[in-house]
Amino acid sequence: MVGSSSSLRHRWNLAMGTLWIFYSATMPAFLLLLLLGPSLRLSDAMSRDERHKLRDQVVEMFDHAYQNYMEHAYPADELMPLTCRGRVRGQEPSRGDVDDALGKFSLTLIDTLDTLVLLNKTAEFEAAVRKVLSDVRLDNDIVVSVFETNIRVLGGLLGGHSMAVMLKDSGRHMLWYRDELLQMAKDLGLRLLPAFNTSSGLPYPRVNLRYGVRGPETRTGTETDTCTACAGTMILEFAALSRFTGDPIFEAHARRALDFLWEKRQRNSNLVGTTINIHSGEWVRRDSGVGAGIDSYYEYLLKAYILLGDDQLLQRFNIHYASIMKYISQPPLLLDVHIHKPLLPARTWMDSLLAFFPGLQVLKGDIRPAIETHEMLYQVTKKHNFLPEAFTTDFRVHWAQHPLRPEFAESTYFLYKATRDPYYLEAGRTVLENLNRFARVPCGFAAMKDVRTGSHEDRMDSFFLAEMFKYLFLLFADEDDLPFDVEDYIFTTEAHLLPLSLSTTPRSRTTPAVNTVTEEELEDPNFDWTCPNTRLLFPDPAFPRNLRDPIRSAVDKSCPRPSLPREPGMGRPPLRAQDFMANNPEHLELLRRMGVSLIHLKDGRVQLVQHASQAVSAVAAEDGMRFMQEMMELSSQQQKEQLPPRAVQIISHPFFGRVVLTAGPAQFGTDLSKSSTGVRGFVTVAEPYSGCAELSNAAFVQGRIALLQRGQCMFAEKARHIQKAGAIGGIVIDDNEGSSSDTAPLFQMAGDGRNTDDITLPLLFLFHKEGNILLEALKEYREVEVLLSDKARDRGGDRLEEEEDCSTEEKDHSSPAPSTTLDQSQPSTQEEQTEESALGKEEVKPEQTVDSNEVTGAEEEELSDEGDSQSVDSLMADWQEDLEAFKQMEKDEL
Secondary structure, three states: OOOOHHHHHHHHHHHHOOOOOOOOOOOOOOOOOOOOOHHHOOOOOOOHHHHHHHHHHHHHHHHHHHHHHHHHOOOOOEEEOOOOEEEOOOOOOOOHHHHHHOOOOOHHHHHHHHHHHHOOOHHHHHHHHHHHHHHOOOOOOOEEEHHHHHHHHHHHHHHHHHHHHHHHHOOOOOOOOOOHHHHHHHHHHHHHHHHHOOOOOOOOOEEEOOOEOOOHHHOOOOOOEEEHHHHHOOHHHHHHHHHHHOOOHHHHHHHHHHHHHHHOOEOOOOEOOOEEEOOOOOEEEOEEOOOOOOHHHHHHHHHHHHHHOOHHHHHHHHHHHHHHHHHHEEOOEEOOEEOOEEEEEOOOEEEHHHHHHHHHHHHHOOHHHHHHHHHHHHHHHHHHOOOOOEEEOOOOEEEOOEOOOOHHHHHHHHHHHHHOOOHHHHHHHHHHHHHHHHHEEOOEEOOEEEOOOOEEOOOEOHHHHHHHHHHHHHHHOOHHHOOOOHHHEEEOOOOOEEEHHHHHOOOOOOOOOOOOOOHHHHOOOOOOOOOOOHHHHOOOOOHHHHHHHHHHHHHOOOOOOOOOOOOOOOOOOOOOHHHOOOOOHHHHHHHHHOOEEEEEOOOOOEEEEEOHHHOOOHHHHHHHHHHHHHHHHHHHHHHHHOOOOEEEEEOOOOOOOOEEEEEEOEOOOOOHHHOOOOEEEEEEEOOOOOOOOOOOOHHHHOOOEEEEEOOOOOHHHHHHHHHHOOOOEEEEEOOOOOOOOOOOOOOEEOOOOOOOOOOOOOEEEEOHHHHHHHHHHHHHHOOOEEEEEOOOOOOOOOOOOOOOOOOOOOOOOOOOOHHHOOOOOOOEEOOOOOOOOOOOOOOOOOOOOOOHHHHHHHHHHHHOOOOOOHHHHHHHHHHHHHHHHHHHHHHOOO
């Protein structure tokens, strides 16, 4: 589409919250939007001075993160803020797929380029561009993620180029610039292109920057699967690269991949799965949602329409969106479903990546569900200080990490721009304060290892600088604070800025577009080509608040579960796994009706087996299958969460409580979860360091927390020796160099087989990496004070306010913990003499449990039961596929 700069601005005003009309050659205008006016001011406005103070605080925080990266990490890809050094791939323990974003190309610096300009740091931007041009190499013999490299590095180079051109055109800065960043971007684009050499046009998930995709010799080309977002999140950057350079090849490849995904959607539900085979186009994982694995596919359909003016992309988005709202959206929740059975939930938890969706709904113009979902996310954020990486439908922690993701801040910004409700300024203030209070450390900002304890991970991803500070600055800044008009740009999924003027560059027609939207689909009420006035949408100024209040109470201290649908034919809600008790006769009767048998094993555990043909009805059989899935998921979740971590918080100068290390507990001694204050004291190294003999420096250890090395004797023996010396606590540090809580599961230190009631001090375990942080601090500052607790206290030394929350299984349960149904035994280490740990092993306790292997086997056996009807056979076949998808989902990392 070709248009004047004025019409381009009207098109993007959608995102900025003003009413706009977009003229198209093929149809009237799409979208909305949102009128700014006093009628939407629902609460007391934040004063200009307050906003400016928060704006300045954002800039100060950015400086703290950026300067520490440049001082301690550059030219490495990322900063490790706890150890104050750069993360270089291959020199640190592998984190699996997370490391595929690192390509030895100074990732954080490139990802941050356009943020520097937005925050009025023109001199720093110019210096950064010169560093990129002189220092960064793109021909490294290293395998990287195509998706991550596209959105972070290619997007960062294009965003930096856009800013450089803008500054140069202003006549005051970057006058020396001759499109050098664009040439680097084209070089990188050509290095990514070999990944698209598949019969389907879907890219391989990984590529070697130097050698492309040439099979095992380049450590690429053997993959068969990719995520939907990985293949469908290329069009903005690749189309921009084509429009900037005049070379159509990039846009053509991205469009081919997008077209293929559209063709492979499930035609009945109009949903896409999470993982697809790049060669056959078969769905490998059939679960569908708006979070991890799919999120930015939907985002790029709508944003590519805004940037490129292609009505076909909008049509596709609207068809998908109608299905999302029909099947996935259960306001305020967004729950995954199966694409071929969209009325059947695929899981009972949500991941934090879906927090971008309210912002996308603002762009779509569907404000009510955006308000509702955002409010739910806000309340969960206030409950746990950050959005956990995953949380359940009753708002408890499922995965406790938080890698400083920006999606919630993104949606907060878009909702504020759409409504001008000061409520969203307060939400932004909450994000800002929590980052400063809980994530800020002396060398930057550290990701949260566990939102329940407040412990840290030695990680500061590049997206934190690329996205978080952009959205927070824009939230609090006035228009005259900005060095350019953001309404002339669109944000990519990594928040890089691409100019709307790109749509005036003619698109190559090397690959003809195929419009696969039928007349019947166009009759969907979702295709309402009008621009509603928000004064009509919200005639009552209190309307948004009325949407938020019920959600706030739902997430509040009681954390009630959502109401369950009535079960057809039984007159009662179906039994849920989290409520099941093996000694409840009513529950056993419900199991029988669902075709589920309960078998008591000799070791005291309980095995559940389902025979769908024995259920009283097809509905009951389906409820039984859902119950089995929930039980397996609950069992898996408890195995992940069964070890409540403890916190070692460094509270002395210069840390002041800002560094929190994840520690494992002991099965003996003081239970820190029952202590309101924890144990506070200075640390000292025991002599001998092993702690396996009486201490020679007992006088110095007295009244302090002793540091001990793992090995040579049992943990209980170490505890007794330091207790005899008068220590008030102990920390055992792993002697296995390179071990870390990032890559190894925590475990409980077990006793020595004797009565350990005589041990009354707390003993915690740190892996080598975390322990080394403590030892280095002691070496540098000599007097180091720490707090041993179940949860980090307020940064600055004051004790955290005790809150009733839903962050752990020990608090605020409205129903009994499922200890009678699931094995909650802890991995434990009993012997240190041979230095054999039982990490990952489980103690078998005489508790009732779900044997998931037996469950799966029983279901496979049931598939061959000749007595089953064809419909049950079909149902069970689908169920088996769902089980496989579920197992894969549990392995995937967000």
